[in-house]
Amino acid sequence: MATMKQVAERAGVSTTTVSHVINNTRVVSEDVRKRVLAIIAETRYIPSAVARSLKNDRTHTIGMMVPNNSNPYFAELIQGIEDAAFKVGYNIILCNAYDDPKKQAAYLRVLMEKRIDGLILVASGSDDELASLLGDLHVPMVVVDRELPGVEADFIEADHETGGYLATRHLLDMGHRDIACVSGPINLPPSRDRVVGYLRALKEAGLKFRLDYLVRSDFTSAGGFAAFSQLLALKKPPTAIFASNDLMAIGGICAASQAGVAVPRQLSVVGYDDIALASYSTPPLTTVAQPKYRMGQLITQVLIDRIMVGDVPLRREMLQSELKQRQSTAPL
Amino acid sequence: MATMKQVAERAGVSTTTVSHVINNTRVVSEDVRKRVLAIIAETRYIPSAVARSLKNDRTHTIGMMVPNNSNPYFAELIQGIEDAAFKVGYNIILCNAYDDPKKQAAYLRVLMEKRIDGLILVASGSDDELASLLGDLHVPMVVVDRELPGVEADFIEADHETGGYLATRHLLDMGHRDIACVSGPINLPPSRDRVVGYLRALKEAGLKFRLDYLVRSDFTSAGGFAAFSQLLALKKPPTAIFASNDLMAIGGICAASQAGVAVPRQLSVVGYDDIALASYSTPPLTTVAQPKYRMGQLITQVLIDRIMVGDVPLRREMLQSELKQRQSTAPL
DNA sequence: CTGTTAGCGCTTTCAT
DNA sequence: ATGAAAGCGCTAACAG
Numbered sequence: 173m174a175t176m177k178q179v180a181e182r183a184g185v186s187t188t189t190v191s192h193v194i195n196n197t198r199v200v201s202e203d204v205r206k207r208v209l210a211i212i213a214e215t216r217y218i219p220s221a222v223a224r225s226l227k228n229d230r231t232h233t234i235g236m237m238v239p240n241n242s243n244p245y246f247a248e249l250i251q252g253i254e255d256a257a258f259k260v261g262y263n264i265i266l267c268n269a270y271d272d273p274k275k276q277a278a279y280l281r282v283l284m285e286k287r288i289d290g291l292i293l294v295a296s297g298s299d300d301e302l303a304s305l306l307g308d309l310h311v312p313m314v315v316v317d318r319e320l321p322g323v324e325a326d327f328i329e330a331d332h333e334t335g336g337y338l339a340t341r342h343l344l345d346m347g348h349r350d351i352a353c354v355s356g357p358i359n360l361p362p363s364r365d366r367v368v369g370y371l372r373a374l375k376e377a378g379l380k381f382r383l384d385y386l387v388r389s390d391f392t393s394a395g396g397f398a399a400f401s402q403l404l405a406l407k408k409p410p411t412a413i414f415a416s417n418d419l420m421a422i423g424g425i426c427a428a429s430q431a432g433v434a435v436p437r438q439l440s441v442v443g444y445d446d447i448a449l450a451s452y453s454t455p456p457l458t459t460v461a462q463p464k465y466r467m468g469q470l471i472t473q474v475l476i477d478r479i480m481v482g483d484v485p486l487r488r489e490m491l492q493s494e495l496k497q498r499q500s501t502a503p504l
Numbered sequence: 505m506a507t508m509k510q511v512a513e514r515a516g517v518s519t520t521t522v523s524h525v526i527n528n529t530r531v532v533s534e535d536v537r538k539r540v541l542a543i544i545a546e547t548r549y550i551p552s553a554v555a556r557s558l559k560n561d562r563t564h565t566i567g568m569m570v571p572n573n574s575n576p577y578f579a580e581l582i583q584g585i586e587d588a589a590f591k592v593g594y595n596i597i598l599c600n601a602y603d604d605p606k607k608q609a610a611y612l613r614v615l616m617e618k619r620i621d622g623l624i625l626v627a628s629g630s631d632d633e634l635a636s637l638l639g640d641l642h643v644p645m646v647v648v649d650r651e652l653p654g655v656e657a658d659f660i661e662a663d664h665e666t667g668g669y670l671a672t673r674h675l676l677d678m679g680h681r682d683i684a685c686v687s688g689p690i691n692l693p694p695s696r697d698r699v700v701g702y703l704r705a706l707k708e709a710g711l712k713f714r715l716d717y718l719v720r721s722d723f724t725s726a727g728g729f730a731a732f733s734q735l736l737a738l739k740k741p742p743t744a745i746f747a748s749n750d751l752m753a754i755g756g757i758c759a760a761s762q763a764g765v766a767v768p769r770q771l772s773v774v775g776y777d778d779i780a781l782a783s784y785s786t787p788p789l790t791t792v793a794q795p796k797y798r799m800g801q802l803i804t805q806v807l808i809d810r811i812m813v814g815d816v817p818l819r820r821e822m823l824q825s826e827l828k829q830r831q832s833t834a835p836l
Numbered sequence: 837c838t839g840t841t842a843g844c845g846c847t848t849t850c851a852t
Numbered sequence: 853a854t855g856a857a858a859g860c861g862c863t864a865a866c867a868g
Contacts, residue, residue, distance in 0.1 A: 173642070175861060186839045191863060201837060216640060221617040222563065223861035225554045226844050233597075233618075240583065242780060247579040251572065254600050258607070263614060265565075266598045268586050275590070282595060285553040286565075308548060310505075393784040423784040448574060449751070452725040452758040454786045507845060518855045523847060533853060555845035558860045 174215040183211045194219060225287065234475065235283035237267045237276065239296035243391065243419060244447040245464070246294065249316075252468020253292065260476055262289070271296055277305055284309065290475045292316065293325070295360055312478040314471055317362045326474045326487040330467065332362045335460040335493040336369025336416070339442045342458070342495055343412040344377050347504035348440060352385035352410035354399040354420050363391070366416040366444060385410055389420055396420025400427040404439075411504055412440040418447045418459055425453065425500065436502035446496055456498035463491050506547040515543045526551060557619065566807065567615035569599045569608065571628040575723065575751060576779040577796070578626065581648075584800020585624065592808055594621070603628055609637055616641065622807045624648065625657070627692055644810040646803055649694045658806045658819040662799065664694045667792040667825040668701025668748065671774045674790070674827055675744040676709050679836035680772060684717035684742035686731040686752050695723070698748040698776060717742055721752055728752025732759040736771075743836055744772040750779045750791055757785065757832065768834035778828055788830035795823050 180187040185204060192198045193208045200208075211217070225231045234257055238246050254264045265283065269276040276296070283291065291311050295318035296302070303320045306313070313325040317332075343351050353370045356363030367386070374381055387402055389395035396415055403410055404427070415421035421443030425435050433439050435455060443450060446461035474487055512519045517536060524530045525540045532540075543549070557563045566589055570578045586596045597615065601608040608628070615623065623643050627650035628634070635652045638645070645657040649664075675683050685702045688695030699718070706713055719734055721727035728747055735742055736759070747753035753775030757767050765771050767787060775782060778793035806819055 177861075187862075188839060188841095188864080189837090192838090195863085197863090199837065204837085218613070218616045220558075220619060220861055221614075222554050222557045222619050223844090224863080226552075226558055226846090226861080227863050229844075231554065241573075241579050242576075242583060244574075244576055244579070247573050247576070250598070251574060251600060254598060258600075258611075263597050263599075263618070265595050266582070266586060267595075268583060268590075279590075281550070282553075284550045286595070287552055287554050393781060397784060419781070422781060426784040426786050426788060429786045449725060449754060449781060452729060452755040454758050454761045456758060509845075519846075520848080520855055520857095521853090524854090527847085529847090531853070536853085552845055555860090556847080558845080558862090559847050561860075 174217040176217070176219065179208065179211050179215060179217050182215070183208045229287075231287050231289055232261055233263050233265055233286065233288050234290045234292060235265045235267060235279075235286075235288040236292045236294070237269055237279060237296070238294045239271050240268050241266075243417075244449065245417070245445045245462070248447065248464045249294070249468055252465045253472050256469045256472035257476075260472070262472075262476070269296055273302065276302060280305060280309065284311070290314075290479045292471060292475060293320075295362060312475060312482075314475045314478070316467075316471060318360065324486065326478060328467065328471050328474065328487075328489045328491070329362070330462050330491045330493055332365035332493075333369040333372070335444060335462070336366035336414070337373045338369070338493070338495045339366075339414045339444065339460050340370045340373035342442060342497065342501065343414065343440060344373060346412070346440060346501060348412035349379060349504075350385070350408065350410040351379075351412045351414065352387070352403050354396060354403070354413060354415045354424065355386065355388050356391040356416050356420070358388055363416060370414055391417050391419060393419045393423030393426075396423030397427040400424030401431065404428060404431050404433055411438070412442075412501070414442050416444050418443040418445045418450045418457060421457055421459065421500070422449070422453050425455075425457075436500050440501040442495075442501055450496075451498065453500070455500050458498045458501040459496055460493045461496045462493045467491055506549040508549070508551065511540065511543050511547060511549050514547070515540045561619075563619050563621055564593055565595050565597055565618065565620050566622045566624060567597045567599060567611075567618075567620040568624045568626070569601055569611060569628070570626045571603050572600050573598075575749075576781065577749070577777045577794070580779065580796045581626070581800050584797045585804050588801045588804035589808075592804070594804075594808070601628055605634065608634060612637060612641065616643070622646075622811045624803060624807060625652075627694060644807060644814075646807045646810070648799075648803060650692065656818065658810060660799065660803055660806065660819075660821045660823070661694070662794050662823045662825055664697035664825075665701040665704070667776060667794070668698035668746070669705045670701070670825070670827045671698075671746045671776065671792050672702045672705035674774060674829065674833065675746065675772060676705060678744070678772060678833060680744035681711060681836075682717070682740065682742040683711075683744045683746060684719070684735050686728060686735070686745060686747045686756065687718065687720050688723040688748050688752075690720055695748060702746055723749050723751060725751045725755030725758070728755030729759040732756030733763065736760060736763050736765055743770070744774075744833070746774050748776050750775040750777045750782045750789060753789055753791070753832070754781070754785050757787075757789075768832050772833040774827075774833055782828075783830065785832070787832050790830045790833040791828055792825050793828045794825045799823055
């Protein structure tokens with residue numbers, strides 16, 4: 173691989189000049205510029221970002237930590253972020269923590285060594301340990317969907333409480349009274365907030381909350397399958413279920429179908445996230461759509477802003493979601 | 505951020521020594537080591553991978569180019585790769601090309617500037633341009649699922665022809681005779697091969713191929729929906745459909761359901777890939793399971809091998825897939 | 837309009 | 853058992 177020095181020599185100029193023609197950073201006479209450019213093309217010279225980074229203290233690289241990207245929701249979010257980052261010349265290093273604190277810590281360490289310019293952290297399981305780890309990690313950082321106490325970072329979330337409310341409200345509007353809820357891991361604030369919204373809608377409608385109508389699960393299809401099975405086996409099964417993410421809703425519909433319960437005729441189901449496949453499940457899933465793309469854009473923009481200008485006050489943004497009515501819900 | 509020099513000064517030793525205690529690369533007296541380690545902890549010193557990379561000509565970073573990760577298949581594959589890479593101390597820079605040659609080229613450029621140690625390239629749309637781009641990209645590289653003529657790279661693929669055969673054979677075994685096929689983009693070899701397998705099974709069974717039973721689509725749910733709709737509207741609709749990926753199969757089942765066609769009672773459907781959601785579609789999808797995790801591992805291992813030892817002969821591996829029978833297929 | 841030079845943070849050869 | 857110093861490939865202040 174050619175170096176700048178070699179290019180300079182062959183062009184009969186100094187490396188300074190080569191650097192300046194590459195970066196357009198000061199005037200260079202037309203013929204020198206031409207000559208240099210020719211040599212660059214000829215030698216297939218490609219500047220080294222690592223040397224540049226060492227000099228400039230900027231890597232144009234962003235670390236992104238997600239619990240795991242097997243949930244299409246994350247995949248879609250990542251896509252939005254990567255897209256936006258690319259547009260402003262940043263790359264993403266992807267880190268799947270698998271909810272494993274050890275792995276997460278190891279990753280964080282590597283990211284710091286690689287001198288990432290910023291970090292995006294998406295809600296995951298283990299709170300406390302992480303917070304202390306991040307506490308003295310002085311890197312621009314935006315946290316998504318879960319606030320880390322003691323961690324200085326911009327914070328972006330969707331309004332999960334309202335989302336849960338909207339989902340439940342929709343079921344209520346359809347005349348349902350026996351509405352169950354399948355929650356995600358209860359230690360995750362987004363998960364908890366959706367349940368809070370569910371509870372609020374119930375209360376507002378003057379319905380009493382039944383403990384056996386709230387079952388906790390884990391945001392996976394398998395978990396949804398199990399939770400729905402349990403709910404449908406109740407002596408008085410619900411006529412509608414709010415599953416707090418799409419994966420669980422889809423797994424749940426599968427369970428209902430196997431139990432001989434028709435959706436939406438005998439059971440209405442609403443999901444959460446609006447992953448791409450939600451439109452094509454059987455039946456197409458009514459769900460709360462999170463503004464994934466806008467969220468990805470916002471996350472990236474906030475992070476880049478902080479990287480660029482630095483010491484602005486911490487930002488906090490909450491995005492709204494909306495109900496997408498499809499065919500998994502019907503009047504009682 | 506502390507530097508090695510600062511650590512050395514505060515510990516009253518040379519940077520050489522600090523370097524050696526960090527890397528365990530020569531004997532250091534116990535008390536000096538202790539002192540250095542203490543200062544490192546105290547100053548929260550983290551070595552700079554960028555300086556290291558400049559010196560060593562190794563970034564421990566792998567670039568991964570995918571057409572887009574909205575297909576869960578890719579997400580799952582990425583996960584396998586990232587997992588395996590992490591274990592051997594490598595990070596992944598994720599690049600979504602969106603089948604856009606311009607974006608792909610831009611990314612490749614950036615990756616080269618960042619001096620990635622290796623590149624993983626997963627099948628995408630635009631062939632020719634890419635091949636020439638990659639031709640003089642002298643970086644260890646493994647290509648997945650699509651051979652690039654003129655590009656020196658290890659090549660790893662799944663046996664799509666056999667997969668397509670298996671899927672069709674299964675339908676045949678269930679007594680179906682009117683078997684249609686929904687293919688992916690025909691310029692993608694994996695897509696083409698699956699169709700070839702379909703054709704072979706048909707021929708072997710002595711069935712004539714009907715042109716209107718082969719419809720080309722695009723590997724998305726929406727595409728599958730449209731293709732199935734078209735097929736079911738035929739005067740003589742098929743009794744079974746081989747959809748060449750799961751996304752299309754799921755979209756197709758959705759279309760069938762809306763057309764009032766029951767799966768599997770009136771229509772058998774087999775998919776391809778075995779994405780996580782396939783087990784939980786309604787009905788659960790019979791599909792050809794690609795060994796995604798094993799594939800991710802193999803890809804990573806082959807790439808790392810090439811990075812480490814360099815000049816070994818080009819490798820070529822083909823992995824087998826297997827049919828996972830679930831409930832979207834039934835005897836005629 | 838162009839070049840000299842120091843230095844970014846590290847590794848490693850060569851001395852001692 | 854330890855250190856001095858060169859150098860990885862680039863940028864930019866300073867000088868001309």
